Structures are given as C-alpha cells and as structure tokens.
Amino acid sequence: xxxxxxxxxxxxxxxxxxxxxxxxxxxxxxxxxxxxxxxxxxxxxxxxxxxxxxxxxxxxxxxxxxxxxxxxxxxxx
Numbered sequence: 001x002x003x004x005x006x007x008x009x010x011x012x013x014x015x016x017x018x019x020x021x022x023x024x025x026x027x028x029x030x031x032x033x034x035x036x037x038x039x040x041x042x043x044x045x046x047x048x049x050x051x052x053x054x055x056x057x058x059x060x061x062x063x064x065x066x067x068x069x070x071x072x073x074x075x076x077x
C-alpha cells in the first residue's frame with residue numbers, strides 16, 4: 001500500500017499512509033483516533049473508496065484480490 005488516503009465530508013479521515021505486509025504476516029492496527037483505524041481497515045478491504053494511493057495484493061494491483069483474501073474484525077469497546 002502506497003500513500004493511501006481517505007477524505008471525509010469535512011476533513012481527511014486517513015492521512016497518506018504506506019505499509020507493507022508479507023505473506024503469512026498478521027497486521028494489527030492501533031492508534032488514538034478510531035476514525036483513522038476504521039478508515040484504513042475499510043479502505044484496505046475494499047469497503048470504502050480511497051481518495052488517493054495505490055494498493056497491491058500478491059503482486060496484483062487493485063482492491064478486488066485483496067477483498068477476497070481479507071477480513072475485517074471489529075472489537076468494540
């Protein structure tokens with residue numbers, strides 16, 4: 001993922017963010033702002049359209065292959 005960002009109605013939900021996760025790795029996202037964590041998870045899973053950036057999964061560009069291979073687990077509270 002390169003420079004992925006998500007804009008909301010009034011402000012930026014997720015500033016430009018880059019990361020790399022290799023096969024077999026597990027990604028845990030933590031932070032102080034819930035809207036940024038949620039925006040990242042939803043954008044990576046293809047459930048929220050990003051404003052900018054590039055996502056690749058298993059060497060293939062685009063969200064479709066990532067969405068088929070990912071899950072979003074929410075732990076409220």
